[in-house]
Amino acid sequence: MTDQKIDDRVYALYDDYCHGKIDRREFLNRARAITVGGVSALAMAQAMLPDYAAAETVSFNDERITPRYVTYPSPGGTSGEMRGYLVQPSGDGPFPAVLVIHENRGLNPYIADVARRAAVEGFLALAPDGLSPIGGYPGNDDEGRAMQRTLEQPKLRQDMLNGARFLKDHELSTGKLGATGFCWGGATTNFLAVTMGTDLSAGVPFYGRAPDSAQVGRIQAAMLIHFAEDDERVNATWPDYETALKANEVDHEAHFYPGTRHGFHNDSTPRYDEAAAALAWSRTMDHFREHLA
Incomplete structure (x- = not known):
């Protein structure tokens, strides 16, 4: 349909x-x-309802990448340890690194695929699974969403922050770090931008709620911000965010994609807009290539 x-x-x-x-x-x-x-x-x-099998873009056994699951310490997080999906591009590296942050349901197949897409473009990509301390993504979004609601937000965000630090310091990383995320992950990308300062070189939130305006001055990353046209709740946070970005002279660029809805990049549901998703992804990769070089 x-x-x-x-x-x-x-x-x-x-x-x-x-x-x-x-x-x-x-x-x-x-x-x-x-x-x-x-x-x-x-x-x-x-x-x-999502159809992940039909939406896979880059296969897990694609010869251009080497994916594997890794665990790393996460002090102050949900359990003190995290698991993530690390995807290495072909070659020996080191590579510029990109953290890929999931929505409000854990590391589902769509987000894993996005990590593989980033690796194909030459980035060392890590997609943390915020649900790993309580069993990991359960194989369906309904249970994943319910599981994520049980977690304490400050600890869950700390787990993402620790994932960013782990990736930045990884032996295969150049030390130049970008972050992107979708919905909850978009808001968390904004959180990382205000929290990490110069440790984050570039941020690309997709339809994520804005951070507190009082914290925007802390952002040192170059920000590329994607919005759906029809996304009232998220878009309502943009005017104050834009004002704060300009007032603090933060390097930023924002795009609203005509005719799109929240989740337009997710190719597993009919909200997907192929043209807008392709353009947003192209802009994202160009942004990372520019600022993580």
Whole structure:
């Protein structure tokens, strides 16, 4: 089912479902009650659910990369230890490094694929699994979302910060670090930017909520910020963020992608916008090449 065939009301319900406001049963039940042309919108809702197998872009056995899981210390985090998906480009390195931060459901196949995409472009990529201290991504987003809600946010963000430090100092890293993330991961990319100072050279949040304006002056990274056009909650945080970025003379660039919705880069659901996702990714890779060289 294509994006054009899905009713806007179903998209609104899916947004609530993705952000944990309703569970899957409630999402499907509410969609069932919506009629479009006299027909229930349940099929539209079912089409919104992710299909990760169909969306894989770079295979885990692609000859251009070497992926593996690693563990590393994470003091102050959920358990003191973290697990992540490390993907090395072909060659001996060292390589500029990019942290890839998941959404609000752990390290699902889409995020692992994004890490592989970054490695194909020549970056040492690490995608931490914030759920690893409590068993790891469980194999489906519903349980992953529920698991992530049980974690203390300060400790979870500390786990991501420790992942960034681990990657920056990795023997295969040049020491030049970038970070990108999606939704919760976009907000966490902003968190890393205000927290890491000069240790982060470039940040690329995708539709992530802005940091506290009072902290924006701490940002030393060059920021490339991606927004969906139809994303009211996230976009409402932009005006104050933009004002603070300008006031503090932070190197930044922002793009709003016409006709897109929150999650437009995720190619496992109908929210995916192929043209916008390709353009945003191209800009992201160019940004990292410029600032991590």
